[in-house]
Structures are given as structure tokens and as C-alpha cells.
Amino acid sequence: MPISTAGQSVYCGQQVALLTQHGKQAPLSEVLGHCLGCRIEHVDRFDTDSLGTFTRDIARAGSQLEAARRKAQIGMELSGLSIGLASEGAFGPDPVSFMLPHNLELLVWIDARLGIEVVATASGATNFAHQTVTNWEDAERFALAAGFPQHYLIVRPDQQDHPEFRKGLATWPELQAAVAWALAASSARQVFIETDMRAFANPTRMLNIRRAAEVLAQKLLSLCPVCAAPGFAVSGIVRGLPCEDCGLPTDDAKADLHACVRCGHQVSVARERRFASAGHCNYCNP
Known part of the structure; x- marks a missing residue:
């Protein structure tokens, strides 16, 4: 199976549209730019939260792959580029133990000129967690266990489906004020606190996105021995x-x-x- 280097990559010097508003351009540009020699063009003229949010106020339509594919297609349409890249994350129980939290990151690469789609995934540990608390001390303990303030948090009154929430909490004063607000707004005097799983708000997730990019790069550097298309894996x-x-x-x-x-x-x-x-x-x- 022929493996090319970055200098021999079919994508060397080419532009790739990446639609994101959560900071994913940093690790993806670094890994894919180094391995493939391509240029990641950040596209932000679309609210990707409209396709689904981790705060559950907007449900994701379709599968993880379908959501990533839609992002890549929108990025290509907005930029006018023929190559699109997108990322989508999912969280749940570890598929082996079913006890520990698990993060699956998926990347999709669409090359309209070659008519190919290449998918790469990486999975690993995550700080994905939530808890219902009734006082600041319990909220503080949850925050420390979740890796706050490096990992951001979300707070809402009562329970996980309350329509009002504060997200992107990144400092102790912000968190303390949000917990006080939620306690005052709660009919049961309780607060639902959870990890913010948006990429820029979660360094652990960013590491898994980087790992997925490394897998994608290796796939795109592997050429078909018959038609020489990238993605032979x-x-x-x-x-x-x-x-x-x-x-x-x-x-x-x-x-x-x-x-x-x-x-x-x-x-x-x-x-x-x-x-x-x-x-x-x-x-x-x-």
C-alpha cells in the first residue's frame, strides 16, 4: 500500500473548507497542514449550533456522520471550495465497561473533484459528567472533579431540561454567580451542573479531535494501488x-x-x- 509524505500528498497546497465556530481550526490546521501540506480555510458564516447543541435546546438531526457531512457541505457551499472538512463529537458510556464516560470524535473529508468521502474517528476518555446540587460546596466539588476552570461548565435551575441556562462558565466568580442565580430561580432550590462539551471549552475533547485528525491524515496519505485515490484504508x-x-x-x-x-x-x-x-x-x- 503506497504511503506518500506531506511533500507528495495530493492535497499539498490545496485549500480545504472547515466550518466551525468552536475553535476546531487550531488542531485541525496544525495536524493536517503538517501532514498533508493543505491550507485549512476557516468558515464561520453559519451558526453550527442550529444543527444541534450539547445543551439539548436544539436536537441534532440524523446520525453523527450525517451531521458532520452536512457541516462539510455547508462549508464548501459558503467558501466555494471543492474540498470540505467537518468534525462532530458524541458522548456516552464506555462501550466496553459501560461505566466510564466516553468520547467519540468523527471527521469527514469530502473531495467533490475526486468524488470521495473519507471518514476518520478517534475515541477516548472524557470528563463528560453532570450532577444535581443544592449548595455551592457541592457545585465546587463537582467543578474541581471536572477539571474546571480549564474545562468550562454549564449551569441551569432544577433539572437538565430547564430552558434557561448559563454556559461557557470559565472563572470561579462566573460559576459562583451562575450557581446563585440558578438556586434563586429553582422552585426546588437545586441546580443542574454539567460539563461544557463544546470543543473550545473542553481541552480533553480537543485532544481527541487532534487524534482523529492524525488518523484522517494517515488515510489520506494512503493511495489506492489501482486508481491512486487517497483514502485507501x-x-x-x-x-x-x-x-x-x-x-x-x-x-x-x-x-x-x-x-x-x-x-x-x-x-x-x-x-x-x-x-x-x-x-x-x-x-x-x-
């Missing part, structure tokens, strides 16, 4: 790794499928492991 797996005892196929992966996003050419690349544990075999361990 792992698209799936081939199961059937033989059992170490009986030799029958198991559900373990034996190879990775690398596919072109343009012409569909596929290559199966065998993994280093030659046999699966008998514990994973449906015959030896039914």
Missing part, C-alpha cells in the same frame, strides 16, 4: 482465524480488508496472529 475484517487445537475456523479476525473509497478495489491483508485460542473455538469450547 482498512474498511473491515475477515473472520475465520483457525483454532490452535482443531484447526477449524473461529470468529476471530484473520485479515483486514483495505478498500478504495473511489473505485472499490479491495486487498486482504493477513494479521500476524496465525491461530486463535481454543477458548474462542465453537467446536473445542462450545
Whole structure:
């Protein structure tokens, strides 16, 4: 699989539209500019909050990928550029333990000239959290555990769906004033406090966006051996790794499928492991 360097990248010197109002241009420009030699053009003539907010006052329409794709398309339309880039984050329980909070960052790269779309993701730990408190001392403890003031906070009276809130809280005086306001406005004398997950307000999330950009860069530096389009990368797996005892196929992966996003050419690349544990075999361990 041919891998080019930044100097040989097909995107060297090209402009890429990035629609964002939450500061994502900084890490994306640094990583993709260095790896691909492209120029990220920041587009901000659109309120991306209208497509969905983490404060839940505007619901996101469609999936995470669909939201990112829409942002990229709007950025291309507003800038007149043929290449668009967008980012979308999601938060929830860790998919393995289902106990710790988890952040999945997705980037989509659309090249209208080549007719390709390349998607990259990265996931990791996050400070995503919330708590209902009834006094300043509990709010202060939550803030410290969430990494405040480096990580911003959001406060609202009563509960998570209260229509009034204060977000972007970045200093202790701001937070204290917001908690006092919410307590006074609450019929139950309680405050719902949560982490602000907008990218510029959350350094931990910014790290995951940077990691997603590194994954995207590697994909775009990988060229299809047939049509030379960028984005030739792992698209799936081939199961059937033989059992170490009986030799029958198991559900373990034996190879990775690398596919072109343009012409569909596929290559199966065998993994280093030659046999699966008998514990994973449906015959030896039914």
C-alpha cells in the first residue's frame, strides 16, 4: 500500500473548507497542514449550533456522520471550495465497561473533484459528567472533579431540561454567580451542573479531535494501488482465524480488508496472529 509524505500528498497546497465556530481550526490546521501540506480555510458564516447543541435546546438531526457531512457541505457551499472538512463529537458510556464516560470524535473529508468521502474517528476518555446540587460546596466539588476552570461548565435551575441556562462558565466568580442565580430561580432550590462539551471549552475533547485528525491524515496519505485515490484504508475484517487445537475456523479476525473509497478495489491483508485460542473455538469450547 503506497504511503506518500506531506511533500507528495495530493492535497499539498490545496485549500480545504472547515466550518466551525468552536475553535476546531487550531488542531485541525496544525495536524493536517503538517501532514498533508493543505491550507485549512476557516468558515464561520453559519451558526453550527442550529444543527444541534450539547445543551439539548436544539436536537441534532440524523446520525453523527450525517451531521458532520452536512457541516462539510455547508462549508464548501459558503467558501466555494471543492474540498470540505467537518468534525462532530458524541458522548456516552464506555462501550466496553459501560461505566466510564466516553468520547467519540468523527471527521469527514469530502473531495467533490475526486468524488470521495473519507471518514476518520478517534475515541477516548472524557470528563463528560453532570450532577444535581443544592449548595455551592457541592457545585465546587463537582467543578474541581471536572477539571474546571480549564474545562468550562454549564449551569441551569432544577433539572437538565430547564430552558434557561448559563454556559461557557470559565472563572470561579462566573460559576459562583451562575450557581446563585440558578438556586434563586429553582422552585426546588437545586441546580443542574454539567460539563461544557463544546470543543473550545473542553481541552480533553480537543485532544481527541487532534487524534482523529492524525488518523484522517494517515488515510489520506494512503493511495489506492489501482486508481491512486487517497483514502485507501482498512474498511473491515475477515473472520475465520483457525483454532490452535482443531484447526477449524473461529470468529476471530484473520485479515483486514483495505478498500478504495473511489473505485472499490479491495486487498486482504493477513494479521500476524496465525491461530486463535481454543477458548474462542465453537467446536473445542462450545
